[in-house]
Amino acid sequence: MSKPAEHRPPGKVWLVGAGPGAVDLLTVRAVRLLAEADVVLHDALIGDDVLSLAPQAKHIAVGKRCGKHSTAQRFINQKLIHAARTHARVVRLKGGDPMLFGRAQEEMDALAAAGIEYEVVPGITAASAASAQLRVSLTRRGIARSVALLTPRAGEGEHPSQALRANADTPTLALYMASHESMAIARKLMSYGRDPATPVALVENASHPASREAFTTLQGLSEQPIGALLGTAGTPEGPVLVMLGEVFREILQQHTLLWQDNSTSAA
Numbered sequence: 714m715s716k717p718a719e720h721r722p723p724g725k726v727w728l729v730g731a732g733p734g735a736v737d738l739l740t741v742r743a744v745r746l747l748a749e750a751d752v753v754l755h756d757a758l759i760g761d762d763v764l765s766l767a768p769q770a771k772h773i774a775v776g777k778r779c780g781k782h783s784t785a786q787r788f789i790n791q792k793l794i795h796a797a798r799t800h801a802r803v804v805r806l807k808g809g810d811p812m813l814f815g816r817a818q819e820e821m822d823a824l825a826a827a828g829i830e831y832e833v834v835p836g837i838t839a840a841s842a843a844s845a846q847l848r849v850s851l852t853r854r855g856i857a858r859s860v861a862l863l864t865p866r867a868g869e870g871e872h873p874s875q876a877l878r879a880n881a882d883t884p885t886l887a888l889y890m891a892s893h894e895s896m897a898i899a900r901k902l903m904s905y906g907r908d909p910a911t912p913v914a915l916v917e918n919a920s921h922p923a924s925r926e927a928f929t930t931l932q933g934l935s936e937q938p939i940g941a942l943l944g945t946a947g948t949p950e951g952p953v954l955v956m957l958g959e960v961f962r963e964i965l966q967q968h969t970l971l972w973q974d975n976s977t978s979a980a
């Protein structure tokens with residue numbers, strides 16, 4: 714008879730970055746761990762092609778879909794601990810890099826408190842995927858020597874505008890979880906002194922075949938919701954990264970010219 718769960722030594726948890734979506738942007742280590750996992754707890758945004766790398770494992774979806782009601786963090790922590798007490802090898806799969814805007818700290822703290830061993834495997838974050846797709850360096854020499862990854866979402870004890878205000882002058886900004894409040898964010902950045910002519914690049918579903926891109930200025934971002942800018946009827950279907958800075962000047966100009974050409978030839 715197998716020992717009751719509480720008398721068995723707990724298993725080990727790997728917090729693994731799944732990257733931005735394309736299955737071949739996972740690390741070799743992530744692929745190996747998925748193939749060896751007994752159970753995979755994954756965010757709702759993780760695609761079936763990525764999950765199919767762990768056909769032998771039990772798959773458990775644990776919320777975290779942007780804009781949708783997500784499973785409470787405490788409940789996720791409990792599921793993770795339970796999985797580690799009942800399975801030897803647990804993969805907690807998170808979009809992009811697990812250590813960026815992924816509540817990894819809460820999960821690591823809960824695992825440590827429960828005496829469960831864990832390791833972290835980095836992944837390709839959305840800003841890296843979007844910059845690669847656009848072929849724009851976020852730290853182009855002579856234009857931008859720094860880039861800030863930030864979210865307008867406030868953490869506990871923080872003011873919602875704190876990150877924006879502190880980074881209003883950072884040459885390149887990559888804004889995560891910003892698509893719902895994009896107009897207000899643009900207005901705030903301008904009120905903190907950012908030039909309304911600052912180029913803006915939007916990338917929905919970076920690295921996916923169905924990715925969409927749009928280019929505008931900070932002023933333009935303040936005037937239309939993200940869905941309208943991307944050419945969708947309502948809210949976009951996939952996650953959107955909002956990026957801005959002078960590094961996007963050339964790509965904005967190319968798209969403006971293209972748009973002018975198209976509207977002249979259509980006339």
Ligand code: SAH
Nearest residue numbers: 733809810838839889890918919952953954
């Ligand atoms: N840990 C993740 C970020 C989680 S926060 C990472 O490192 O990428 C979720 C936000 O990430 C989304 O609201 C969106 O702003 C951004 N995002 C994640 N995947 C994306 C993708 N494929 N394309 C564009 N933005 C993405």
